[in-house]
Amino acid sequence: MRHPWLRRLLDFHGLLFLFFVYAPIIIVVVYSFNSHPVNMMVWKDFTFDWYLSIFGNPTKLNEQTLYVESTDQLLAAVKNSLLVASTTTAFSTIVGTATALAVYRHHFRLKPFYQGLLFMPMVMPDIVLGIALLVFFVNFGIKLGLFSIIIGHCTFLISYVFVVVSARLAGMDDTLEQASADLGANPWITFRRVTLPQILPGIVGGALLAFIISMDDLVITYFIAGVDSTTLPVFIYGMLRRGVKPEINAIATLMLVFSFVIASLGLYFRKRT
């Protein structure tokens, strides 16, 4: 570069950008260890108490401030979230992968239109999808609860899996399947021994994506969750409405760690193939 100051400016811009993105997250993580019970933005001491507190362990802070009304409620929300996420992930991964395979193999009229329809739920505003699902469930007399949340999440997560697996299929050398058939493998063996290993990174990636999205979806879930089927994001949102409390920092930090683990798994699978 000709002007060293231009380079400096660019470096500075880069740092500013990183700060802009990560500062709020770092603050949350740091203050989750802050022992100041009332004003969480004032640093007092390092403590693990908020973490203990979310899981209902008695701490000396508990006596002064009891913010989490019920650890049981929190744990129930986590359980609901995990249940919803794993069920929807399993279902949408299977259906999304099968759809991607079908669209890849068959040529039919209006195929681009059909592919467009499969993309749609990804770009549809969450609010619209949430309202539409709510109206649908109410009209058809489907009880709002975990079941309706699972169905609701599947409607758009299938699209995510479809897109990720389709991309992988498009990159696959289609003579591989022919070579397998040529060597005497019937379509089922060809699928198991050649196609599946080729698209597996796509399937795993799609599944992890679906899991993360399902885990932290708030807007759509908020519309279609029943009273006794609160998921973690909905529960946290509820907590926030009654005031920002230090435990939230701890919960957010734990969720962050969890998401990082899932994302790293995804990257690991990508790398391996």
Add this chain to the structure above:
Amino acid sequence: MTGAAPEPIAEVREAVKRFPAPEGGVVTALDNISLEVQQGQFATLLGPSGCGKTTLLRTISGFEDLDSGEVRIGGIPVTGVPPYRRPVNTVFQNYALFPHLPVSGNVGYGLEVAGVQRSERDRRVGEALERVGLSGFHRRKPAQLSGGQQQRVALARAIINQPKLLLLDEPLSALDRNLRQSMQLELKSLQHDLGICFLFVTHDQEEALTMSDQVIVLNQGKIEQVGPPEVLYHRPATRFVAEFIGDGALFHGKIQNTDADPVLVTEDGLRIAVGTGPGVGDSATLIIRPEHLSIAPEDPDDSMGVLDAVLEQMVFKGATRQYVCRLANGAAISATPPEASEEAFIRVRPGEPVRLAYRRSKPHLIVETN
């Protein structure tokens, strides 16, 4: 040999295949093709790009259905039989090795699918790899092999099931010239050792001549000629074959003069003496190959034809020299004289006139009787 001809390994009868062309209309990829390949033969499909070679192979391996006609393998019609039940194997142009399997997994794939025991499989994989000169490469992944090595793995994978017929779709086209030439000879001797019939596709006439027992020349979905390389080279049946195979100058015209002293007169008035045989008034094409030509002696006899030309340049080709000359009608003609008669050429300077002579009986004449 007496008695019935041996049963062909594969037979294509009156095959027709059309594709809808994207720009509308249809492309006739196979236009009433009939051919057979015999046990132990090295047969080659030769033709320019787009003439239907791949399509023909794919109808034999089962990836393409015919619009009409049929394919028989070992005497049995295979219409409607899926690729995985046909006793043929293919070496794909891009090799199509399974990237997630090591070399041993690739080569042993056919055996594993067929349910062959592990120990037996390992033994035969080892044998096949040894055959193609890749012992010790078992554990490598395809991405860790050179192009030539991948080629060999593809070959080992295709021969391990001992197919009746091995189809090879331009398997050498991605290799560089040196490797290609050595692979040509290796393939040929592999075919000889295995005794399997090879049906080999290429658009390279030199490759076809080097390797084949039988060459099938295709053009625009039709068969132009079938025959051993010598026959195609020395006695091409059509002008297309004459032009496609080997070097040489082609002269098209009508036969004049008597039966004893026939002359081909081209449209631009060139008179070229030809061998006996054609009738007066026949349309004909004469093919003069470079090796037919030398410098005319002082007093050429009746068995020779003479062409007046001007030497343009000498091209050094290693083993031989090629003398490029220009005829009176502006057509170029090349001579690669045998060493003994090269003396006379060396004395001619570029730009000087030269008299070229050939034995009348040598150049092949394609007669299109009217």
